[in-house]
Amino acid sequence: MNPTAIINTNKGVIEIELFEDVMPITTGNFITLAEQGFYNGIQFHRVIPNFMIQAGDPNTKGPDKSTYGQGGPGFTIQDEFVDNPKLSNVRGTISMANTGQPNSGGSQFFINTRDNVNLDFDKQPLTSKHPVFGQVLSGMEVVDAISTTETGPNDLPVEPVVIESVTIERGGSN
Template sequence: MKKIVTLILLLLSIATAFARPPKNQYVRISTSYGSVIIRLYNQTPLHRDNFIKLAKKGFYNGVLFHRVIQNFMIQGGDPDSKDPNKAKPGAELGNGDVGYTIPAEFRDSLFHKRGVLAAARDDNPKKASSGCQFYIVEGKRLNDAKMDSLENGRLKGYKIPAWQREYYKTVGGTAQLDHGYTVYGEVVSGIDMVDHIAAVPKDKADRPLTDVPMTVEVLSKRQCKQLDKLLSPPTL
């Protein structure tokens, strides 16, 4: 009897482990230049859930990376960019939306390091995000003098923490956007795709001369659990 109870408890613990949801949600953005896997941040639930909702509906499939600036970022998500009548060669894109915005979710621990996913927005006093447009940071390395200048200017006195400064100096990013645009995910695999797209020939509006459409896939729970395990720091 004791062995049976032990077996039942073991089976229940295994079932519970499999039923437990993954710690993080991951998405894959694919293009002709490769693909990236992005972990969406749990610290920004409004942006995370909105992105997942749109991706599951297939909203992003076929939209373009319509604005690319090398050493800065690549931007996409404009629904107009998959409309043949609105996205003819040479047409300026970036004004399409889904009819709503998302409240800003600024977090001191989340910053514009190389590879982050962040929300685009128009110029509004609450810094609310576009409901659909986003960018992925390519960025560049910054020195202390540049960051000092940003703190006294564009960042309006916000002090970049020492550990973030070190990241900007060694890996890179776009510190000038911190606390102005919501960061809500980061590339965990495939950053080369961002570099390739950022370097393509473009027109005066920074639109690639050859369209760069994307597809976005929400990864399954099983895939997310595998990535959580793979990306978790080793236990000491």
């Protein structure tokens, strides 16, 4: 049974099944960061209607908005390329963000608000694609509400959308 991430935001709760069974590196990294409290207080710093919402940058805890989107955990993880039909960037999936370079993911992630299969990899060694590592189980209405929030420069929400906590549950009903 895969673990579940409960993402509590100031806009509501998003529950996500993490595909630990097929994406152990990416999900393991997300789980470790969540259990360390890394995501607590982080803002969704990039919100693009009819595309995705992105979070995971610790710089968003600070006042310098010019650095939002540039931060990470201080390390990167290995890319995972798995040929599995459930690992497509479709509406409601969560994916690892990266810089477009190999093995550049760390803590930033995004949730697709529409089908974005152009972000999928076809086969190795494609390096600029974004691996899916989970699926929203409940709270898609929260994701949609976040995706339509008013934004300013660099797609940053005018009113901060904050992750208050991320809790990992194992052995649930998924």
